[in-house]
Each structure stands twice: as C-alpha cells, then as structure tokens.
Amino acid sequence: MRRHRSRRHRRTTPRRWYCLALIVAATTFAAACGLQAGSSLPFTMNPGSIQHNDNLTGVTLTVGSKEFTEQVLLGYILAFSLQAAGAEIRDLTSIVGSQSTRAAQLSGQVQLTYEYTGNGWINYLGHEKPLPDPMEQFKAVRDADVAENNIDWVALAPMDNTYALAASKAVVERTGVRTLSQYAELAKTTPAQAKTCVDTEFNVRRDGFPGMAQAYGLDPATVFRSVLQTGIIYNATASGTECLFGEVYTTDGRIKGLDLVLLTDNRSFFPHYNPAVTLSTDLARQHPEIEQIMTPVSQALTNDEVMELNRRIDVDGEDIAAVARDWLVNKGFVAAG
Template identity: 55%
Template sequence: MKARIRRGCAAFAMTLTVALVASCGLEAGRSVPLEVDPGSIQPIPELQGVRITVGSKDFTEQEILGLIIAFALDAAGAEVRDLTDIVGSNSLRDAQVRGQVDIAYDYTGTGWINYLGNEAPVPGSQPQFEAVRDADRAAHGMLWAAMAPVNNTYAIATSARTAEETGVRTLSQYAKLANTDPAAAATCVGTEFSVRQDGFPGVIRKYGIDAAKVQKQVVDDAIVYQSTADARQCRFGSVAATDGRIPALDLRLLEDDLGFFPQYNIALVMRADFAEAHPRVLDVLTPISQLLTNESVTELNRKVDVEGREPADVARDWLAAAGFITIP
C-alpha cells in the first residue's frame, strides 16, 4: 500500500490540542485538493463566495466523509477551506464549538457518550439521533442534521480461524474466554478505543471481564486489523464496523449480545448559527447523506485502506459516479 499524503496542520503533530488549532487558525486549511465542476449540485447564489471550513477526524472514513462535504460545497460555489485530518474526536469537537470548523460529519454515539457525557446509549438509530440532536442544541448550540443510514459502530473482531478454534461468536463468549484463559483472548485495542467509555473500559464493565486478567495491547488502529487476522500478536481486536479491511481480511464481528455499543450513525454537525445563516448547505448535503449506507461507506474505506488510493480521489470519484459533481 502506498503512503498517503496527510493534509492540514494536524498532519504535523502526533496530537492536536485546541491551542494548536487556534495557532494554525483557518489559514492552516487548504482549498479543496482536486477540482470539481457542477453536476446535480449546481451553483447556489446564496453560497457564492461564502467561506466554509470543513473538518474531519484523522482516520480513513472521516477523511473521505470530510472531503465529500468539501467537494460538494465547492461545486455549489462556496469558498471551501479543507481542515480535514484533525487528530482525535475531542479536538474536532473543540474546533467546531470554537468556530474554527464550520461543518463535519460525526457519529451520534460519540456525541451522546463522549461530548454530552451520558453513560447509557439510547436504543435505536432514530431515537439516538433525536436525543443527541435535542440535547446538544440545548446545551451547546450545535445542530445535528441529515442523519445517514450508515452505522459505524465499534465492534470486537476475530479471524475466521480463531472463531473456529475457540467457538467464540458473541461478546459474552469472548468475556468467558478472557476470564478463564486470558492468553487465548489476547486483544489488540486502538488508542482511542482503549480509553473511551463507549470503548474497551465499558466492554469490560458490561460483560464482567476481570480487568486484572485481561491481556490487552494498545496499538495504533491501523495495526489492529492485520494483527487480528494473523492471530499472532493478538487473537481479537477492536474495529470499526464499516472498515474495508474487515471483509478483505475475512474478519468476523462478535455479536454484541448484551447491546453495549451505541448506534454510531453519521450526521452533519454544525453550529446552529451557521446553519441558520446558510440553510442551503443542508439542501446540498442531505441527498448525499441519504446514499451513505454501510455497504457504500465500507467500499469507500476499502478503496483507501486495501487498494491504497488517496481519500480525495475516492471521495471525488464517488460523488461523480452518483452524479452530484462532474470531474473537469
């Protein structure tokens, strides 16, 4: 796989603090990385020359989603600044609350648990969306809109071979194995998943895993997938359900039989005052959200993480194939 070019001020730091975002400022963003022409998205007079900064987190799916927003708004005539690839959920969130990022796709479960501090998810995609939408607007003036069908929930995965050897198909069975034979349940967890309450600490509590016994290795998210498939460094691993490496490596997702993980549907997030000032932004982006399914997003991710293509190319080609834009 070829190395991917990382963009923006976040690319030059291992971590991104709010101070770094502030010091880089909006000028740290760039214009969209590739040219686009209108398709079904036509220039909108109300957006002509409007400066809009688009953000995303620093993993494949988020980069693609952020660039989809950027290309679409560029085709509509906005003056788009690309501030995708921000390191970590909290850094993107802080940048949005402070007005340094105008719009991004985020996850309803992340909003409910991480940003709003709730411990228990709301069952069901639509009820979870409505709960985070109402609470975040009331508490922070943030607007959630245009929820997509895609639900990129966290999961624990294993290889087909390990599933066959251990008989583990559910998280309850994984918990039993972790408590009785910790080495057989050695687990790689991504950095953020290792500390999030909707991540591994919560899994341990919900499923009654003995934290003193569990064999856990905290590694970069990109390492989890191949390590789990190889079953040498670890036999189980934390994954995102729409990652394209899951089908490519023949990984199996364990059933969350106690219903621990929240719904993680993506939705557009922006400050309410920005949305009120520029209502046509939702006119442009809502039809795009409607096409973002688990299947379509998994395939977009696969093109980057398995085929080694650039996120910008993948995002632009998808928009063009759907007729939203044309490629000059």
C-alpha cells in the same frame, strides 16, 4: 488508518470549564497551525444531481475534519458536495484530534464537519450512557447541542462506525465464537483461547473493554490481553497468533481487506457512532439548503459503502480526495470539473 481514537476521549472536567478550555484550545491551535486560512480543494466539482444553488453563490464555507482516514474522507465528501452547489470552500480537513476540531468549530474557524453521534453525546456533552436506538441518539445529541452550544446536527448517515471485536475466519471456525456472549463464555472457560488485543484507550474506557466485559458478565482482569497500537491490531488479529481476537472499528476497510469476522454485539453494548453534518444554528437558519443538499449524500453513506472506500485508501493506497470525488461522481451527485 488511525493511530489513536482521538474522537473518543471522554470529558472529565466540569462542563463550563470544558467549554472554556475548548475556546482556549481553539485559539492556541489556530495560532500554532494556521487554522484561520485553510486551503483550496484539490479538485473542482460541477453540479450533478446536486444542482447549483443561487443562495450559496459567493458564500465561503470552511469544512473541517479530524485527521484519520474516514474523517478526512467524509470531510471531502461534504466539501465537494457544497462546492458543486456553488459555495466557495476552504479546506481544513485533517485537524489533529476531536477536541481541536470541536474547538475550531465552536470558535467559528470551522463551519461544517461530519461528527459522530456517540462522540457528541459522550465526549462533547458529557453523558455517560448512550441511547440504544440510533435515531433517538441522533435526536438527543442534536437537541442538547443546539440548546447548549448552538450547534445543529443535520443529514444523518446510516453508517455506524462503532467499536467491535473481530477474529480471523479460522479462529471463528475453531472456537465457534460469533457473538460477544460466546466470546465471554470462552474467556471464562478457556482463557488461553481468548487472547485479545486492544489499544490503550479501549483498554480502559467505560465504553470500551471494561464496560463491555461488565455488560457480558466477564471479569476483565481474567482476560489475556495485549495492548498494541491500533494499526498493528488488524494484521495481528488476521494472523491469529498473538491476537486471537482484536478490537476494530466497524467501517474500517482493513476488516474486508484482511477477511476478518466481526463478532455480534448481541446485547447492544457499544454506542452508536452515526455521522451527521454539524454546523452553527445561525448557518443552518441562513442556509437551509445545506441540509437539503447533504441529506441524500449522507443517506448513501452505508457501512458497506464507507468500508469499501476506507479499504481503497488504507489497503490499496489511493488518495483520499480522489476516492471521495470518484464516489460522488459514480453516485451522480456531482460531475468532475
């Protein structure tokens, strides 16, 4: 699903130079990859509970996303919903990396994306400490992004694709570990029974393993860890050999597909990554119907719903656009063209 978690690269440059770098990156990326054009959507959607809106007739909107499964899925859900309402949609899903996607939006090449609140707060706005309440985190990132970048956040979804540790059912039953506090205690007392697999980024990030270890009173240097590619970690954790515990993302379909058990973050360390639709403040003022259309769609995007959609794509091998279309049709939001 994700070869790397590009959406979680933490900003380290001063903010004004960071913004300049994003603009330059947008220009360079567009020139190299043809971002200006986009493409038409693979399917045509007709109105369902999303009714045709005269204010969107003839309006061309470019929808973007990052390149990993869930982001492309959310991009198509956004694009098909607005197409059913009457907008002409240009498809710029699958842009490589958070920074390129953000740069494309700041430059106006992408007008709408689904973005994660924790990513916006930490990565784009440069804050070190996330807010523990999901709604307060949403309000904070929205208000700050409007003030600093004229980017509005609307239609928050309840799904929360954050970091977690997971284990197989056999490991959970053998060790009795179901929470991160219990994991930390096991790592202290019996390190060999807490062998853990993480990817490169999670291994060093402040909101990754080192920060988690500190929050749970654990010295990260004492934990037996293997650094693997993200995709390998899921299968290795399910086998329970090299990885007794593994880093995962909480809406990944492979959790269900491989019957993994998520450890409870009982001290609420990990940031919230709830997706919301992001768009310029000008576009939000010109077309308030976008928020009205997308709010009920976003509200239907729960962890269980999105995990199952991700599973169909990453485990069963179904087409991302078709999965997005079928979900919208089954929910009654749209009718297939």
